[in-house]
Amino acid sequence: MIRFLDISNHTLFWYYVASNIAYLIMLLVALKTSALHQRRLESHCLGWVKQNRMVPPITIIAPAHNEEASIRVAVRNLLELDYPELEVIVVNDGSEDRTLDELREAFQLRLVRAVYVPQAKCALVRGLYRSDVDGRLLVVDKEAGGSKADAVNAGLNAATSPYVCVVDSDSLLERDALLRITLPILEDPKRVVAVGGIIRVLNGSEIAGGQLRRIRLPRKSIEVIQVIEYLRAFLIGREAWAQGNMLMIISGAFGLFRTDLVRAVGGYRSSSMGEDIDLVARLHRHLREKGSDYEIRFVPDPMCWTEVPSDLKSLGRQRARWQKGLLDVLWPNRDMLFRPRYGRIGWIALPYLWLFELLAPVLETVGIATIILASCLGALNRQFFLEFLIFGYAFATLISIGSVLQEEVTYKRYNDWKDVVRLVSYCFLEHFPYRQLHMIWRLQGMWQYLRGDRTWKPLKRTGLASIGAR
């Protein structure tokens, strides 16, 4: 038993060291990449991009399910985006509230028969509406498909542009977000097939007329911790993975894709729990199998602001769903692991996701259990354990502060001193008990998935209109 505990503790120690080294490397890569990106931006005047006759038309697809509270603000925000060739498709995914009525009233919709080719699978479309106020707006009214993927597929079938940008209808894009996210495509349209933008936390900020007026840190601790998580995930994780062309996730709230490729892989998988990661995984698979020379990029400055859960129950549901989504993607794609034809995706990105994302809550739980057991049996070196705990705490804080530093050095959206002080303080406070709770939610997600529970429970949100009113 003692021997087993010893081996187990050693294994977990090295697992933890490996995961921290991976994070440290990512932080360093991200800091360097951001600095380069900032310099590169100096030679891009966005005004020039707007005047460029070669900018590709983009169709924005915004699925909406029971979004009566925020749909007007969100659609107005999309139509006000600074981009010369834009089409906006809002998909009303069988809303039971007044979402469609709100759209009808605000944008004077009339029933039309726009081009709709049902290439990607989705639930029955009841009608297509075009706005008399702004001809660029098309609303697809369909029966509820039970997933966001289903709704996006309906939008994809109606899209007429070579690129589609999928956004959440409860999110706000910064006015120049599309111009910024298009830059990698303008640089290399043949190789760049998809681009991800950054998602930031909207809670606490002020909105007026469909635009962000003042960016503030949220008031609740649980929301502030999510701000740090988002900064860490996007400004460190995705920035670094994209450098090696190994980006596996483009957030469902804001991503740009080549339309023909999304159609070629059959659109979004309706039954998928994590449609965003699923699509990117299938794009990698498709392009690698074809032997294409391609890139999936991440750009850290086109910003999309989204409302995050503000209570533990909703947050728990969301995190459980994310974990289910991850498992739902990694398991069917397990044949890509360590296969030369999938290159670095099969050798680095997917094994990392398996080991340090999917299995992390399981390994952490086993670790805690064996440490407690070893302690009870007197097989634990207490001094070493204490030092290890301090190291773990200090290192995790270092990574979090590193992400705040990234934000400070590059994008600097929180101008208020108080906000920065709070943000840094929470870098020290997030490790207990939030991390442990997070681990439990993720375990729950895995358990639900293994039991066959694939239901999607809606999260409690206050809506953009009420955020703006605060």
Place this chain on the structure above:
Amino acid sequence: MESIFEKFWRLGPAAFVVKAVFAAIIGNALLLAFILLRRAYRRRYFARRDARVFEWRQKWDSLISGKIPYEKWRKKPFDRRIIEAMVLDAFEAATPAESARLLNFLRASGLIEKRVFEARRLVGWRRMRALVALGRTRAPEGIPALAEALRDRNLEVRLAALRGLGRTASPQAAEEILSWVSETGLSVPALPLQSALIQCCAERPQILLPYVQQAKGPLREALGRVLGEVATPSLALDLLQFVGDDLDELRAAAARAMSHTRSGLAFDLLNELARDKVWFVRLRAIVSLGKLSDPRAVSALLRGLRDSNRLVRLRAAEALIELKTDRLWILQQVVETQDRYAFHAYLTALENANLREELESGIRANAAVLPDEKRRLLNVLHKGSLTPEKPAEAEAISREPVLQP
């Protein structure tokens, strides 16, 4: 001598962790100090900068007219940077007269000269910054320095030079770019090159022709696209040579360019290109046929309406809607095709243009159409699907998840 791995192993986890703890704590302290000091510094810097910008803004006219001696600010890097940034920003929204005034100021104050010097002598990011500033001035004297930078080893510098040259929108810059690409080949992504050339060749597109003829491979394709964007009616005859070209992009460019010409020859060639094997060549031809506004194009557009590619169908439908020809007659032709995709595309274009009701009233009011035919056409328009002459097909349409209003 023992290896690094052996040394590391001998340290054991405990020693490693103790060291790591210290490293992590020091790292945290350094990061925090950096964030706070940087914030404090930037706060002071921007307060000072804003105050200075305000001061110069108050004296803007005296500054630009040269009443304030240039020596007063030129030797102070802080002021020089502020003034240069203000002038370059003003350029972006200036009228031609205002632009000329600003350019005179930049010349007289020696700012352009300084940037030309930097663009030639500096390297890396500092060179890039000088090139961007030079491009923003649109000064012809900056073109040679920008052209020299096209030969830089750093891709970012080359791209900055390319954008700068594009910004000047001058044929001289186009010549520099074209001679560089024909010498070195395509050493930058195609799109920035095309954008720059489109801006620079707009005035004299014929300078492109010899280069397109000589170029090979991807460069020829890229230049062909530029040609398609900037072609004018005067180039129509020159473009005929590309109608049968092996390169799809060049045939598409020729098709695009011929929309600008009114000759009968253009119509025949576009008609031919509208049957091309490559969809985007057909697309360009259909769009160009639509732009010709020639009633003879109807048959080609109706054929385009039945194309296998949905974009071609949609553009053909839009072109048919734009035509001045009798819409009722066109609708009859569309219905005659008995092609539901063609009909759907036409209906889409009709409704996007908000013309369905107008067409319906036109049918009702038209005395020349037989009542049965009227009923049939109105029924088709109202139902949004072709008459159920073929039950199997009608059923297939109704099963599709497309609306049936």
